[in-house]
Amino acid sequence: MIDISQDIHSLTEFKRNTTEFLQRIKQTKHPLVLTVNGKAELVVQDAESYQKLLEAVELLETLKGIKLGLEQMQERKGKTAGDFFNELFDKLDSSQ
Known part of the structure; x- marks a missing residue:
C-alpha cells in the first residue's frame, strides 16, 4: 500500500538518491510513485x-x-x- 506522506517523490530526487530509495523499497515492500513536474508518472516496485x-x-x-x-x-x-x-x-x- 502506498503511504502518501513517504512514498511519493520526484524523479529528480529518485535519481539523486537511488540507492537509498531502493533500500527503502526492499525493506518496506511499498511501491514508490515518482513525479515529473508535480504529476505522477512512474511507479517503482520491488520484484517480489x-x-x-x-x-x-x-x-x-x-x-x-x-x-x-x-x-x-x-x-x-x-x-x-x-x-x-x-x-x-x-x-x-x-x-x-
Whole structure:
C-alpha cells in the first residue's frame, strides 16, 4: 500500500538518491510513485511485490471467468460438457 506522506517523490530526487530509495523499497515492500513536474508518472516496485501483484491479478481474472461461466450456466447459455467434448473430438478427428 502506498503511504502518501513517504512514498511519493520526484524523479529528480529518485535519481539523486537511488540507492537509498531502493533500500527503502526492499525493506518496506511499498511501491514508490515518482513525479515529473508535480504529476505522477512512474511507479517503482520491488520484484517480489510485483510478482505477487501479477499473481493476484491472474487469480482475479480466473475468478471472473468462473463467475461468468456460472452465470451463463444458470441462464442456460453455453454447452453441456458432453456436447463440448463431442465437438472437440469431432474437430480433432477431422483435422487428422
